[in-house]
Structures are given as C-alpha cells and as structure tokens.
Amino acid sequence: MMPPDRSLPEELRDCRHPGAGAGSELVLVEGISAARAVDLVRHKAWQAVLPLQGKPPNVLRSSPRTVEASPRLLAVIQALGIGSLRAGPSHRDQYARADRARYDRVILLFDPNPDGIHTQALTLLFFATFLRPLLRDGHVYAARPPRFGLTTSNGERPRFARTEAERDQMVARHGHGVDVDTYQGIASMNPPDLAHLCLDPATRILGRLGIEHAEAAERSFIASERRR
Incomplete structure (x- = not known):
C-alpha cells in the first residue's frame, strides 16, 4: 500500500501553532468566500481554515476510485496529516490516530441552509468512514451560525x-x-458577528459530533433514497 500524501493543500490557511496537544483547530467551510470571511477574523495562532469548495461525495455510495480521486476529501486528509483514502476498511483507523493529527479539534462551519446541512451530513459520513477515531473520541464539532x-x-x-x-x-x-x-451564508455575516458567534470560544455555540450523528445522517440518506 502506498503511504498517504502528506503535503498540505494549497487552499489551507494554516495556523501558526498546529500539532496534536497544541489546542489548535481546523475550521472546515463550504467555499472560498466563506474561507476568506473566516480568515479575516480567526485566531491565526491556533485556528486554521480550509474550504471544501463544494459538496464531498457520498462515501457510502461512491466507488473507491471516486473517493480516492476526490480533491475535497484529499484536502481534508492532507490538512489533518492523518487518514488515508487508499486504505481498506480494516486498516483505516491505524492511519487516523487523533494523537497524530495536526489539530486537536475539527469545526464544521457550514451555511445554515439546506445545502449546508447536506454538506455537513456528507462530511460526517466521510469522517465516520475514513477518520472514525476523530469522531469517536470527540474531536469533531459543529458550529451553529445564525440564520x-x-x-x-x-x-x-x-x-x-x-x-x-x-x-x-x-x-x-x-x-x-x-x-x-x-443570512445567505457565512460569507454574508458582518466580520465582528462572525467572530463573536462562530469562532470566539467564549461566545460561540458548538455541538460535539459523534458516531451516532453519522449514523443518523446515514439513515436520513437511506430514507431519502427510498422516497424517490
């Protein structure tokens, strides 16, 4: 098996002090505009931001080749410094150890609309499949931006x-x-409000995500397919 690619994605706006145990966090947003908005007000010492630039594939319904070729998923893997899109199910967890990640927390900061909810569900499925230890051990959170x-x-x-x-x-x-x-999205918020409501640890609202949330997302996708 070829080792994972550990070069950092070009779209990543990294923090000054990444590394396991450093208290840093990776903020995932949907697009470039949202990333620029977050970049203006983030704590650059310990908050990094990465745009997905679109919805990731549904890893439960996509072929291994499609998943491995996804630039969105690869960017997350590269930014975190752990995980592998090439590893089989029995080997994925060994590549996804939280104590080797470049950040202690992952914050999902998506738009509070149907597209954002869908993107979060797809991202949850990805984490549950390829980065399960992060989700299982409480390192993944969802921010709650206002509508x-x-x-x-x-x-x-x-x-x-x-x-x-x-x-x-x-x-x-x-x-x-x-x-x-x-609000049409994260990028439409005033910078002070974005910082206060979504990024400042003293004033933002976060929800910790776990395996049960990914399982709920999977059930929702299955129910949606049955209704078609």
Whole structure:
C-alpha cells in the first residue's frame, strides 16, 4: 500500500501553532468566500481554515476510485496529516490516530441552509468512514451560525436567531420596528458577528459530533433514497 500524501493543500490557511496537544483547530467551510470571511477574523495562532469548495461525495455510495480521486476529501486528509483514502476498511483507523493529527479539534462551519446541512451530513459520513477515531473520541464539532439577524428601531444591540421559531418569537416580543436580515451564508455575516458567534470560544455555540450523528445522517440518506 502506498503511504498517504502528506503535503498540505494549497487552499489551507494554516495556523501558526498546529500539532496534536497544541489546542489548535481546523475550521472546515463550504467555499472560498466563506474561507476568506473566516480568515479575516480567526485566531491565526491556533485556528486554521480550509474550504471544501463544494459538496464531498457520498462515501457510502461512491466507488473507491471516486473517493480516492476526490480533491475535497484529499484536502481534508492532507490538512489533518492523518487518514488515508487508499486504505481498506480494516486498516483505516491505524492511519487516523487523533494523537497524530495536526489539530486537536475539527469545526464544521457550514451555511445554515439546506445545502449546508447536506454538506455537513456528507462530511460526517466521510469522517465516520475514513477518520472514525476523530469522531469517536470527540474531536469533531459543529458550529451553529445564525440564520437571521434582527435589529430594532430603539438602538438595541442586534439579536440573532438560529431557527425560524426563534426569529418569530423575537419579532413577536419586540412588535413593530424590527428589521430581519436573512443570512445567505457565512460569507454574508458582518466580520465582528462572525467572530463573536462562530469562532470566539467564549461566545460561540458548538455541538460535539459523534458516531451516532453519522449514523443518523446515514439513515436520513437511506430514507431519502427510498422516497424517490
């Protein structure tokens, strides 16, 4: 078996202090625009950002050749410094040891819309298949960017909603005079808001992802295929 390619992807905006145990994290985003937005406000000492530049293939439905040839998946493998797209199922975990990864955490920061949800599900399947120890041992997280920004006419600080229900509750609470902005994606957020809500450890909301989340994503894909 040929060893994995360990050169870093060109699209990676690395941090100054990568390495297992250094407290660093790799932020995965969907596209170049999102990566540029994150690059402006990330903590460059310990936060790296990598754009997937499109949806990764469904590793459960794709041929080994398709998976191995995927530049999106290869870029993640190269950035992390662990894992192999060429290894068979019985050997994958030995290539994906968390204590050898270039980052301690992986943050999935995708747009809060159907495309972003789909991309996150596909990425979860990839991690569960080729980087399972990271997912199993609690090194993978999902950020929760807001879908809506709300401002009032009385000069209050902007408020943010992650669901339509939260938005409606805020609008009802404040009555008239509320302006609602719907974010088209990570790149459309104001830099201070992006930093505050998605990147700053003191103020962002993260959800730890595990094998059970990947299994739920797989069940969702299977159910979707049956409905076709």
